[in-house]
Amino acid sequence: MGNKIGRKYGISRRYGVSLWGQAKDPVNSRKYPPGEHGTSGFKRFSDFGKQFAAHNKLKAYYNLRTSRQFKNTFVKAKRMVKKVGNIIDSFTGLLESRLMSVLYRSGLASTIFTARQFVSHNHVTVNDKMVNIASYTVKPGDLIKIKKKLIHSNGKKESEVQLGVLESSSYLKIDFCIEDKQEYYTIEYLRMPKFSEIPYPIDMEINLIVEFFSR
Template sequence: MTKRIRAKHKLDRRVGENVWGRPKSPINKRDYGPGMHGQRRKGKLSDFGLQLRAKQKLKGHYGEITERQFEKIYNEAVRRRGNTAEHLIGLLESRLDAVVYRAKFTPTIFAARQFVNHGHVKVNGRRVNIPSYRCKPGDVVEIKEKSRNMALVLEALQSPERDIPDYIEVDPKKMTATYLRVPEFAEVPYPCTMEPNLVVEYYAS
């Protein structure tokens, strides 16, 4: 088992929820925390504890985003006029690796990050290998022709595990995905409860 897989499973059990909605998540069998004290009765979390857990879940859902990167995204959301929590979600969902994952070109957000990194993706006809690249409404994301027969891609597209959200239009034959608009929080198909308002409170406190 790789370090990455262990880390994913650890996050699920630490926050007590299936953060990615995967059927292999250990939380499906053991709904208590990791370690020798995991089955002890949980105490009530403080306000800070709730805010921290909300941040861990949201940051973890988007894969290998570092704390520094995540805080940078938050700071940009703060600078924008309007609802900071909505802007935060919009910025996260605009990442190229998130669009590739939502379009079901890869089975996990971790695979999407690696897929982009390895140069398998084009945006508006140009190769982009930066997972954090920000897509704009109307951008067309496509899988390079040489990469379209990869087992990873074919299996992900055929998987019934996830639905493609309304803000992304996918042509499975051409293996293209059009990023139609920046979504609102309510539109994003999170498999567990996300609380971006608590994330905002975490950074604001």
């Protein structure tokens, strides 16, 4: 996990943006690419280069491990266009429906990387069944549970958790409950969000990604 976090800052600096909007991101103080020749400035991209850069930024933002996984999500989104309305809403909606994305967007996981760790370490249930696949697609009406003590053991204070819950997205509902003397936060996934509802910290240029996959 540490190596991945190190690489994520490299991605931010490569494209000159704070990809996750974090104040500690080195790009905020070093506004040039990493590497020996980084101080010479950013390269000018061709049309394909712009598409590929947009692809890399969104792929990194959602912590997808492979480009094949990313492309498969786009292919699935194309099949949903008639139901959802347009390819951008269906594509980003599917990315937001991944289990680790739901945890991250709820405010209970401070980063997308922490959210993946919660899932892969068997700390998360969906409809009372253990799920350890971070890419698992959550459906409207599904209930996700995670133990309160786990949140606090990973450095989130009560006030920070409550702030995350209060500011959570409109397509999620978060409750605190006690079951069998175990304290849980429960997230209910209400619906797939539209692109306009997703609080990206930067312009993700989804239209360029659609062009990239439609070549």
